[in-house]
Amino acid sequence: MENLTYNSFTLQLEGLKVTEESMYPIFFFLFFSYLFIMVANVGILFLVYVDKHLHQPMYLLFCNLPISDIIGSSDILPRIMLDTLRPPSERLISYYECVVQAFTTNMFGTTSHTILMIMAFDRYVAICNPLRYATIMTNRTVIKLTTWAWGSAFVLVAILLGLTVRLNRCRTLITNPYCDNASLFKLSCESVLINNIYGLTFTVVLFVASIGSIFLTYTKITVVCVTSKNKSLNSKALRTCSTHLLVYVTMLFTGIVGIALHRFPQYSEYRKFSLVMFHIIPGSLNPIIYGVQSKEIRRFWSRVVEPKKMLSSL
Template structure:
């Protein structure tokens, strides 16, 4: 008969299954990835703050994505790095720490969608209503969109975790590299029907709103581009929208992989890998994609390096 420990406040993290030979290599790869994420996202955020030419709605909204990536990676990767160097029996975490990490993890995943949705709205206004862009996308509107993106995510995730922490726990093993909502409610021996219903509804609503807004936005942008004979407008639309769309597809594919693999316990190792890649891949690629495509950012960096070279 299986032994149960009810409502224990000390949990064990399963973490990554790595051999002693590969432990330091995996540690080094994740550490380098974390450093890259922090340098790129902090760097591009500072550039946007420092350079007045970048005080545009598109870049100010993109700052939200950088902040989300910084919070998500900082709350997940350092803990993961420390666990890699410990034997499985010593990978312990308190229940409250796990709840906080799960909340931040789910918030990070949700804001990835909501922030990209408000960025899609910005691109729609810029291309479909260029003459009214400055009148619509005021500082007040940017602030409203930012608060909405974070506020909606905070409320939805708060309800999600609230339904989970009400459950009594009879297990202590978190079968994941880090804490998330699914790993937490799997510790319970009670019925989790309500959690599954809300979790499924939460996922469907978020993905429907996210994908639906992208399809609607890009359909209208495509129509405008096809009916317009302005080559400059079409070129600008292609450049900015392709950047946004690539970032969105990377995030969508990474998140969908985790959700799918959670339904197949036999692929737990692949799920753990995809969970880590969801943090690393978008976080490191987003600032690179926007930095390469942005003429203003390239110009600022060029002038900065030129001034250092002359000095």
């Protein structure tokens, strides 16, 4: 018979399955991944802040992405690192801390979509309406798009978690490496039909809006590039759009793998690994992809590095 504990404020995280041999390799992999994410994303934000050439709508909107990646990785990776060094019985977390972690985790997943949607709109305006770009993408528009990306995600996730915290809990084991909404409402012995309906609707609407807007945007961009036969325009479109699309596909693929594996309990360890990688792979690749592809960012680094080379040669 299942041992039930009602409304306990101390929960236990199942965490990753680690052995004595794999404990430290996993810890250092997570540590260096987190360190790279923080340095790379903070570095991108710093570059955009100090270089006035990067004070453009494209880069100001892109700044939302490293902020989201920093929040998403800082929310779970330090905790998972510590838990890999603890025995399973000591991986405890308070209920309130778990709720905050679940809210932040779901915010990260949602804003990953909404931010890339507003960035796609920016690319659409820049390529399909280049003469009107300056009048459309004003500072006010950038602020409105940014507010929409974070505000819509906040409202959707707040409702999602609000439906969960209303439930009474009769279990204490979180069968995940970290807290999220699904693992929280699974602690309840009450009916979670409303949670499942809203959660499914929320996921479907988010994915349809995200994939639909990206598909529509890039279809229009492709049509403009094919019909214009402007080499300069096509080169710009290929450079900026391939970067954005690669970031989107990376985020979408890592997210779908984690969601799909929820349906296969026999692959629970693969599911937990994929959920952790969802917070590592996009956050690590995004600054690399934009840093390599962006002519302006490469130009900034060349201005920084060249004087140092000249001084070292003297």
